[in-house]
Amino acid sequence: MGAPEPGTMPPEMMEAFERMGRTTEEHELLKSFEGSWTSTVRMFCGPPGSDAQESHGVMVNEMDLDGKFLRQVYEDDAGAFSGRGYWGYNAIDGRWEGFWIDSMTTMFNLETGEYDAGSKTWTMRGTMTDPTSPPGEPRAMLRRSVIRMVSDDEHVMEMYHAPGGKPEEESMGMEITYVRA
Amino acid sequence: MKKQSLISFAAGAAVCGTLAFGLGFAQPEKSKGAEKRSEKAQPAESFEMTPEMMEAMFAEMAEKATPGEGHEKLADSIGHWHVQASFGEGDMAMVGTGTMHVKWILGKRYTHADFKLDDFMGQPFHGVAITGYSNYTGEYQSMWVDTMSTHMSTMTGEMADGVLTMVGTSMTPMGEAPMKMVTTKDGDTWTDTFYDGMPDGSWVQSGTITYTRAAEGRGQRRGG
Numbered sequence: 001m002g003a004p005e006p007g008t009m010p011p012e013m014m015e016a017f018e019r020m021g022r023t024t025e026e027h028e029l030l031k032s033f034e035g036s037w038t039s040t041v042r043m044f045c046g047p048p049g050s051d052a053q054e055s056h057g058v059m060v061n062e063m064d065l066d067g068k069f070l071r072q073v074y075e076d077d078a079g080a081f082s083g084r085g086y087w088g089y090n091a092i093d094g095r096w097e098g099f100w101i102d103s104m105t106t107m108f109n110l111e112t113g114e115y116d117a118g119s120k121t122w123t124m125r126g127t128m129t130d131p132t133s134p135p136g137e138p139r140a141m142l143r144r145s146v147i148r149m150v151s152d153d154e155h156v157m158e159m160y161h162a163p164g165g166k167p168e169e170e171s172m173g174m175e176i177t178y179v180r181a
Numbered sequence: 182m183k184k185q186s187l188i189s190f191a192a193g194a195a196v197c198g199t200l201a202f203g204l205g206f207a208q209p210e211k212s213k214g215a216e217k218r219s220e221k222a223q224p225a226e227s228f229e230m231t232p233e234m235m236e237a238m239f240a241e242m243a244e245k246a247t248p249g250e251g252h253e254k255l256a257d258s259i260g261h262w263h264v265q266a267s268f269g270e271g272d273m274a275m276v277g278t279g280t281m282h283v284k285w286i287l288g289k290r291y292t293h294a295d296f297k298l299d300d301f302m303g304q305p306f307h308g309v310a311i312t313g314y315s316n317y318t319g320e321y322q323s324m325w326v327d328t329m330s331t332h333m334s335t336m337t338g339e340m341a342d343g344v345l346t347m348v349g350t351s352m353t354p355m356g357e358a359p360m361k362m363v364t365t366k367d368g369d370t371w372t373d374t375f376y377d378g379m380p381d382g383s384w385v386q387s388g389t390i391t392y393t394r395a396a397e398g399r400g401q402r403r404g405g
Contacts, residue, residue, distance in 0.1 A: 084291075105317075
């Protein structure tokens, strides 16, 4: 089996394929996240008024696949939690796309969203399975992540959850501050 | 506290607890988060989950978070593979040869496939696939990204009699389109057969990728 001779495909089709893979200025924004970042994780596990639980870790971000996606690798300092992610900008559909998995669940977390240049903030929305679902009756739960670029060396991610699928009932479950290592 | 708020709080706490397991805060039998809730912030009238309920919830979460039989069925893909890919036909034919390396990540919860073709449409091609099994939904899940597109593809599916059938969407020059992938195995040879979804709901085969286990990968398939 050999490689096809370039040019055997109609030029318009070759151009369409080239457009599919073309990176944009949004991908340049992703490069801002490259590097190693120390994290301060604050989880809000109780009702309003409860203390946040704090931990620390390191996120290593690298551009992957010819600059099309940001690959993320997270390890917490306690050595008990790991995460992997991909974050990209779908230039065909004009939306940001995020993927996250970790060592504490067996579910994909998928998000799509938009970027506000004025506030340097990404808002990503998706659904996840409500961990409290009865066996055999998985329920969807809304999640929203807000990533704000504070400076070249700091960004903050807030995560909100809305069980029952009602955005008006969402609450913040976690805030992570990343500082360039 | 309203019933919905209680449900919301319980689910939020569960998510938080899921994270807390990983971050070293909580143990399934009794989380520090639960202690905080019970000691300083939980008047009886505002939260009705008992410690026993919390314990049962955390135990259920821990079970769902643990890889099991569904994940074990992915073990055969671990290792090094030779790859032959063929999509389309005639002037539209796209073919290539290359390699794939599949490894476990995140405590055998997911497989990570590093897929490379030496020359595909005149360019080196690189893709990454992450595949897992959700204990929550009972479905296989797969995510794919590559150097040909800025689109992130995802699929879900099931395995029956050793055949994994996944359905999702892919990006084509004509836009996003339904896609189905059927994975069959015959010893050290695997085949992914791809189908495009048609407007009438039917599926038309669009290509195949054949994997042959590389000599250096033999014997490693179960080890991760």
